[in-house]
Amino acid sequence: QLNHTERQIVADGSAPRLKPEVRGWLRHLWRKAMTPDDWSRNGAPHPWWDDKSVAPMLSFARFDLSESSYGLLLLARKTPAWREVYTKILDELIRRHTTFWAAVDWLTKLGPDPDRARYPKAYRGLIPKDLWGNYDVPGWTANGIEPWGLQPDPIGSTGNLFFRGFFTLMLAIHRAVSGEATWDKPFEVTGLDDRTFAWTHRGIAEYLGNQWAGVPHGPHCENTKIWPFCLSAAGLGLQLTDLTLGTRTHWVYDRWVEEAFKKKFMGFDERGRLKWVAFYYDPLVDRVLGDRRIFGLFPSIYVVPQNRELGELLYRNAVASVGWDKRWMPVLYNGRDPRALTMGFLMAREYGDHTTARRLGRKLASMENARFFDADGGQDADEYGYFFQYGERYPRGQESALYMLKNLLDGEGEWGRAFGEQDTEKFSAPTVSDAEYPKLGFSVAWNDSARGVLQLESFAATSSARGDATRFRVRNLPDAHSVQVRRDDQIHQSWRATDSNSIEIETVVGDHRYEIVTGYRGAQPTRPGKTESNKTNSTSTTIARPRTSMTDIVTAASTVAAACPCCASAD
Incomplete structure (x- = not known):
């Protein structure tokens, strides 16, 4: 939905x-x-x-x-x-x-x-x-x-x-x-x-x-x-x-x-x-x-x-x-x-x-x-x-x-x-964390579930920090070890898995486009009879x-x- x-x-x-x-x-x-x-x-x-x-x-x-x-x-x-x-x-x-x-x-x-x-x-x-x-x-x-x-x-x-x-x-x-x-x-x-x-x-x-x-x-x-x-x-x-x-x-x-x-x-x-x-x-x-x-x-x-x-x-x-x-x-x-x-x-x-x-x-x-x-x-x-x-x-x-x-x-x-x-899927989908805001911010942060890709576009939230070394994490990954990272259409190698579901990406503050191939294809539907009280099982509730x-x-x-x-x- x-x-x-x-x-x-x-x-x-x-x-x-x-x-x-x-x-x-x-x-x-x-x-x-x-x-x-x-x-x-x-x-x-x-x-x-x-x-x-x-x-x-x-x-x-x-x-x-x-x-x-x-x-x-x-x-x-x-x-x-x-x-x-x-x-x-x-x-x-x-x-x-x-x-x-x-x-x-x-x-x-x-x-x-x-x-x-x-x-x-x-x-x-x-x-x-x-x-x-x-x-x-x-x-x-x-x-x-x-x-x-x-x-x-x-x-x-x-x-x-x-x-x-x-x-x-x-x-x-x-x-x-x-x-x-x-x-x-x-x-x-x-x-x-x-x-x-x-x-x-x-x-x-x-x-x-x-x-x-x-x-x-x-x-x-x-x-x-x-x-x-x-x-x-x-x-x-x-x-x-x-x-x-x-x-x-x-x-x-x-x-x-x-x-x-x-x-x-x-x-x-x-x-x-x-x-x-x-x-x-x-x-x-x-x-x-x-x-x-x-x-x-x-x-x-x-x-x-x-x-x-x-x-x-x-x-x-x-x-x-x-x-x-x-x-x-x-x-x-x-x-x-x-x-x-x-x-x-x-x-x-x-x-x-x-x-x-x-x-x-x-x-x-x-x-x-x-x-x-x-x-x-x-x-x-x-x-x-x-x-x-x-x-x-x-x-x-x-x-x-x-x-x-x-x-x-x-x-x-x-x-x-x-x-x-109310979109509830965002809480379990791949998500950026630990970014050094207000140095680094993101103007695009969207999971393209059809392609299994997290789309990101970064910017310098503080102009004087442009060019500084920085890093951020992506968590809620299906498998951190199978991830691929591209920055500005080039393979980006400066990243590491921090656990089975998270990675840390090293980069610099500035305007960059990232495509992180996560393999995430959307929330898996709950099997009939396995609902939780006060929670929704669909991607969004209206x-x-x-x-x-x-x-x-x-x-x-x-x-x-x-x-x-x-x-x-x-x-």
Whole structure:
């Protein structure tokens, strides 16, 4: 059974290849992840961790961690025979997500916000008009308010869904990339007063699923507020967890869509046409904030892999409401933060909406300010990012990572497949290990099972290392002693078997093509009756189905309609 990417390769004969921009982004993410910094109460994250984007809700460094993980999932699908770098980065992202600074809002924004009466006018669009001055702005987590009281564990809490929801998604991505149970063993999460709480990947997912089962309208993201954006990300984490761990948790999201999302968070006219989508819902005061279709754009990227039809409904109504799909109109957007445009662009490509993709792509290209650079101030300039128009030293990790997905998604439906099509064969197929990254990297790492050949293309991930002697291993070989190695179409003799299933290849850092004749012809099918619990027996398994504030995004997106009579009448 071939997955989508494998079918493409059979059709055109070419293995996926990482673009230079992707290689540069990976190099920068490696530097960020591997450079020690102190996320404890007594320290602070390095300035390159993005705690600026989408204030006041997402302006926390932990969202840089989670949004950087999506690209790593896609990278593992492109180079399934070279994943060790992605796994190491994910380990460091997840480790940081267990710290004080990851949960800083839950641990410091206690009780009602004392600044309620002094909020800037820019926050007015985020708070119900009649509650202005007596209501917490989104982003204020309000740990300790009634009826819940102070809860020290940022995961085992009633609110704070967005903390454990995005974390579950990261943990599931790690499992999908590595196949390793690293984070399904107990680890400590920092809570109030530096208390620690033991959790596992499975434990977090099951806690979230059980909690959600008891609250059909959905758990609170911050205390009092339920967001389709956060809940859909959490649901995606449960879906991928079910796929990789064999748990059964995702049904709570499916139920929420039918019993809550469509009934409480969306409004339809008498003909069943979508009229509005809620930004969030507060069940304590039974109040929905948001009355425009554009607000469906933000959760759509997480909805698509779980419910493709609903995701398309949200996406198409969102872009139609602001005229982004109308070729005769300019792309109206007055915000500096590109998030809404990026999400619209990615979803347009996901659904094959070429007109919208072309129009938003041009708009983003005029804003992206992309470049290679050296974050350490050196001369290599091997790192890459999208600086947009912030005028900052480092690319904002959240916005740059999301926009980088355009270089990793090859065509219609690829985003949805990444979270619903799990390749398990890569864990037992010939795989590169122990490469000296960040000196040496691989832009191609693919097993051609039809020929029994591992295809590799190397590159100098650090320019100054070009020409240096290096080595790497290939493991999971059927028979290490019968291997043949070619480099740049010539027999390469500098290798040795390290055991019956592994070899070590000596080479130099640089651009080289390798063909390693492994004899690997794909996973052997399991004999009937010899299945293992929670594991799949096929090659792939598919599941069916200055600081910019959030108000800038909301204003930029929702006021587009006001600038155009056609769009205004459409809503």
